[in-house]
Amino acid sequence: MIEVQNIDERVIVIASIRPPAIYLDHWAINEISANPAVLARFSDIFKTKGTLLFTLANTFDISGIQGDALDRTALFLDGVGENWFPLEMNPAKVMRAEKEYSEEKNPPYFADGFLESYFPNIYNRKLTLKEIVNLVTENNGSAPVFTSVGQTFEEMAKMFELFRAKRSSDPKLKGQIPSADTFNVNRPTKFVYESLIYLMFAERFRLYKNQMVDFFHSTVALSYSEFVLLDKLWENLATKIKSPRPVRVYSQPGLLDFINDLEKWTTPWEGKKMIVANHQKVENQKPRHKSDMKGRKENRLEQP
Numbered sequence: 001m002i003e004v005q006n007i008d009e010r011v012i013v014i015a016s017i018r019p020p021a022i023y024l025d026h027w028a029i030n031e032i033s034a035n036p037a038v039l040a041r042f043s044d045i046f047k048t049k050g051t052l053l054f055t056l057a058n059t060f061d062i063s064g065i066q067g068d069a070l071d072r073t074a075l076f077l078d079g080v081g082e083n084w085f086p087l088e089m090n091p092a093k094v095m096r097a098e099k100e101y102s103e104e105k106n107p108p109y110f111a112d113g114f115l116e117s118y119f120p121n122i123y124n125r126k127l128t129l130k131e132i133v134n135l136v137t138e139n140n141g142s143a144p145v146f147t148s149v150g151q152t153f154e155e156m157a158k159m160f161e162l163f164r165a166k167r168s169s170d171p172k173l174k175g176q177i178p179s180a181d182t183f184n185v186n187r188p189t190k191f192v193y194e195s196l197i198y199l200m201f202a203e204r205f206r207l208y209k210n211q212m213v214d215f216f217h218s219t220v221a222l223s224y225s226e227f228v229l230l231d232k233l234w235e236n237l238a239t240k241i242k243s244p245r246p247v248r249v250y251s252q253p254g255l256l257d258f259i260n261d262l263e264k265w266t267t268p269w270e271g272k273k274m275i276v277a278n279h280q281k282v283e284n285q286k287p288r289h290k291s292d293m294k295g296r297k298e299n300r301l302e303q304p
Contacts, residue, residue: 001083004127016051023053023221023225029076039079091189091215094109098186177240188224189224230251
């Protein structure tokens with residue numbers, strides 16, 4: 001949940017994760033939205049438990065939806081409501097944050113850039129997922145946060161090339177998958193990232209641009225979620241990771257299994273609130289009124 005407070009000329013953002021943490025690839029959002037019975041069950045679950053981890057890549061996907069599919073997606077986002085959390089999609093950034101983490105800092109997986117550009121438009125309320133999707137996509141893909149997606153692609157492409165060169169020069173790296181005893185509970189993304197990289201090279205996996213987005217989805221989501229829905233290829237890779245951290249992974253044939261398991265899931269721990277941003281207000285810029293958020297249906301989600 002994201003709650004924004006304006007206190008003494010400062011913008012305070014308070015985030016919390018109500019367990020379990022759930023990540024859905026775009027196909028899963030489409031499938032749930034398209035089936036009224038499944039959507040009703042999913043929305044009922046979110047009345048009492050669950051937080052959807054949501055990335056810029058998810059917003060990218062939703063920004064291109066039009067017509068009836070957009071109406072269905074709006075109902076899905078209504079069902080999620082306030083129970084979402086901005087997940088950083090760049091594994092390199094998360095790994096750096098894990099390495100440098102201390103209690104006074106934001107969680108390594110919090111996507112601070114997701115919200116920072118929109119603080120002037122967010123004020124004194126809990127922020128629903130539909131509202132933030134509208135704010136991010138309203139400029140038809142020219143929003144500041146979309147710039148970071150391209151930068152992420154460039155950074156990760158360089159990391160792949162460095163690893164490819166290192167692997168070619170060191171035969172010991174070929175087919176080597178990190179074992180469970182090397183897992184560091186404070187740096188789970190590093191473990192998942194290295195595991196997926198080794199698996200992709202061992203299985204001669206060719207990484208195109210769309211698959212690179214899936215790689216982003218998979219790495220951070222598998223590091224911090226309890227439930228993850230991915231494409232079949234990535235589900236197969238995920239099941240080979242030797243992480244001791246419990247996470248349930250599903251692909252399209254297992255969608256109903258996911259819903260059934262989520263309904264049965266009981267909370268073993270309480271979620272906690274955290275202040276994840278504390279910024280000076282932007283001067284001479286008034287918060288946007290809710291009525292200003294209505295726009296053209298082809299690129300916006302209508303407010304109820």
